Amino acid sequence: MVVENLRRMGMRKLTVVQRYAMPLAGPRGVDVLCNAPTGSGKTAAFMLPLISRLVRESAEAPTEAEVVDGEFGVPARPKVLVLAPTRELALQIHMETRKFIFGTPLWCACAYGGSSIKPQLEELAFAPEIIVATPGRLLSMVREDARYVDLSGVQTLVMDEADRMLDMGFEPQLNELLGDYGIPAKNERQTLMFSATFPPQVLRLASYYMRAPPHAARVICGRVGSTVANIKQVLIETPHLREQKLPYLLRVLEAVEAKRENDGEDVGLTLIFCKQKGTAEWLRQQIVEVTPSLAVEELHGSLTQGARLRALDAFATGAAKILVATDVAARGLDMPDVNHVINFDMPTKKSEFDDYIHRIGRTGRAGRKGIATSFYIPGFAEDIGNGPIYENLKLVFEETQNELPGWFLQSRDARGSVGGISSAYDRGFKGGRARRF
Numbered sequence: 001m002v003v004e005n006l007r008r009m010g011m012r013k014l015t016v017v018q019r020y021a022m023p024l025a026g027p028r029g030v031d032v033l034c035n036a037p038t039g040s041g042k043t044a045a046f047m048l049p050l051i052s053r054l055v056r057e058s059a060e061a062p063t064e065a066e067v068v069d070g071e072f073g074v075p076a077r078p079k080v081l082v083l084a085p086t087r088e089l090a091l092q093i094h095m096e097t098r099k100f101i102f103g104t105p106l107w108c109a110c111a112y113g114g115s116s117i118k119p120q121l122e123e124l125a126f127a128p129e130i131i132v133a134t135p136g137r138l139l140s141m142v143r144e145d146a147r148y149v150d151l152s153g154v155q156t157l158v159m160d161e162a163d164r165m166l167d168m169g170f171e172p173q174l175n176e177l178l179g180d181y182g183i184p185a186k187n188e189r190q191t192l193m194f195s196a197t198f199p200p201q202v203l204r205l206a207s208y209y210m211r212a213p214p215h216a217a218r219v220i221c222g223r224v225g226s227t228v229a230n231i232k233q234v235l236i237e238t239p240h241l242r243e244q245k246l247p248y249l250l251r252v253l254e255a256v257e258a259k260r261e262n263d264g265e266d267v268g269l270t271l272i273f274c275k276q277k278g279t280a281e282w283l284r285q286q287i288v289e290v291t292p293s294l295a296v297e298e299l300h301g302s303l304t305q306g307a308r309l310r311a312l313d314a315f316a317t318g319a320a321k322i323l324v325a326t327d328v329a330a331r332g333l334d335m336p337d338v339n340h341v342i343n344f345d346m347p348t349k350k351s352e353f354d355d356y357i358h359r360i361g362r363t364g365r366a367g368r369k370g371i372a373t374s375f376y377i378p379g380f381a382e383d384i385g386n387g388p389i390y391e392n393l394k395l396v397f398e399e400t401q402n403e404l405p406g407w408f409l410q411s412r413d414a415r416g417s418v419g420g421i422s423s424a425y426d427r428g429f430k431g432g433r434a435r436r437f
Contacts, residue, residue: 001103002051009099015041018048018220021194024217025049029156029190031216033206035198040221042194043096046158050080051100054129058105074122075150076109076214078131081157081183083174085164086328087112087305088312093160094132098180106130111149113137115305124148135165135173142181152184156190157209163195163202163354171205178209186211193320199354231364231372233402235393238375240384242279242344246286249344252373253287253294253322256340269315272324273359275345277302283344284324299325330358338363343374346386353392378411387413 014022017036022031026049036042057079084090094110101108109123109342111133120137131138131149141148157178159165165174183189191210195202209218236252238245253270260267274280277300284298297311297320308328314320316335341363348357356374363370376393379385386393389411397404 002048002055002100005100005102006048011044012158014329015090017042017044017219018045020131020221021045021219022049024188024219025156025192027053031190031210032192032194032219033184033198033210033216033220034192034194034221036194036219036221042160043093043229044100044102045156046160046192047082047093047097047100050130050156050158051097051104054079055104058129076128076131077150077153078109078128079153079155080130081151081154082130082132082160082175083135083138083158083165084132084160085134085168085170085307086161087114088328089161090132090134097130097132098276101130106134111137111141121148126376135170135177139173139177142177149183151177154183154189156192157183158192158194159209161195162193162205163199164204166201174205208297218392230368231360231400232368232385233360233397233400234371234373235376235397235408236403237405237407238377240377240381242282245344246283248375249283250287250290252342253291257291257294268337269318269335270322270340270342271329271332271338271362272342274324274326274345277326279345281322286434287322289322294322295320296324299323299324299329301328304361327355327359329362330355333390335362336368339370341370341372343372346374348383349387350388350392353389356393357396376408378413380413390414390416 017034017040020069021032021034021036021042022045024032025046032046034042036045044422082090082093084093090110090112094108097108107123107126107128108130109120109126109128109132109437111120111124111131112136113136114244117140122139124131133141138149142151159174165171177183192203193206193210198206210267236248238248238434251273256267256270274283280298280300281302284296287294287296295314297314299308299311303311311320311323315323316337318337320379341360343356343359347353359371360370360374363372377384377386386418390411394404394408396402
């Protein structure tokens with residue numbers, strides 16, 4: 001049945017990460033720390049072997065005690081627990097898993113904050129073998145005053161996008177979840193960690209919660225922190241004020257629409273990333289005012305969960321061709337029709353460069369082609385210039401064989417910052433004056 005579901009989903013062959021990670025995560029039960037480019041099929045890589053194992057186990061008829069437990073509301077006792085940093089990613093994993101297990105005896109529940117807990121508790125009443133959850137909401141379900149979930153039966157723990165969980169400050173919640181509520185110790189369970197990037201703090205987390213070799217393996221597909229080669233990356237030099245960048249964006253969107261109208265091509269969906277919620281709101285309003293015929297949605301942390309789901313649904317179905325979002329959409333969106341990602345705001349710190357990788361990974365999913373257009377602001381002015389990511393950006397372009405523009409190669413950013421904001425070049429931005437070079 002699972003194989004038939006994969007055929008319905010159009011999965012004809014395994015991606016690289018699936019080919020190497022799935023045998024390890026399967027019957028052998030080895031712990032896996034996996035680095036792979038975003039968009040390479042990591043969800044299937046960890047979920048399919050676990051589902052295969054659960055299906056085999058479910059072939060045995062349930063005992064009478066198990067049936068009675070399900071009827072009388074004994075806490076859900078999952079065998080697979082998947083932790084995700086955001087609601088969007090948790091919902092995405094949940095949806096993919098439901099497609100994989102369609103027609104099987106398995107049940108998957110999803111638990112996340114920011115919305116009513118009642119529908120999630122109704123899912124738990126079906127005694128799911130798999131639970132996908134964000135750490136905060138799961139904590140509220142395992143504590144003694146609630147006790148909706150019992151973690152003592154977890155055979156496999158999956159932490160997806162563990163780096164993002166740490167960035168969002170979830171480490172104390174992870175420590176509480178994995179230390180205080182009866183989940184089997186690391187030597188008694190299987191632990192899988194999947195992400196596109198693994199900074200040192202995540203490796204430290206892995207040492208706490210994963211077994212040591214030979215009971216653990218690390219899978220690296222490509223350079224850690226790299227992206228897939230089938231994404232065409234484009235850089236455009238712009239001033240730094242959002243009002244000054246707006247005409248550049250409108251010209252890019254006009255070119256997309258012209259291709260749609262003149263060539264009769266389905267150019268797919270466009271996802272625009274901004275750094276701040278206020279910019280996302282303003283940008284959507286500006287696009288709608290200039291081109292009222294375009295359906296545009298916005299996605300950011302200030303929206304209610306209902307509004308976020310409505311925006312995602314409109315974008316996923318094509319009712320809205322453009323989504324303006326903050327980094328809340330940088331992970332967990334697996335929409336094959338996203339053809340174009342635009343970075344209206346680029347990272348301004350070297351430590352934030354992973355955000356660029358995850359953003360452009362929203363296109364070019366699972367072997368498809370995509371385009372990523374990024375607005376680059378020269379210089380090292382704090383929170384303004386993109387100079388700090390110059391070398392990282394150059395490396396990613398070169399290793400994916402994307403052409404770098406001449407102005408970028410000749411930029412003074414190649415020499416790096418000398419003493420921070422140390423030239424008229426940078427002071428011009430800091431003082432709020434747009435300059436072209």
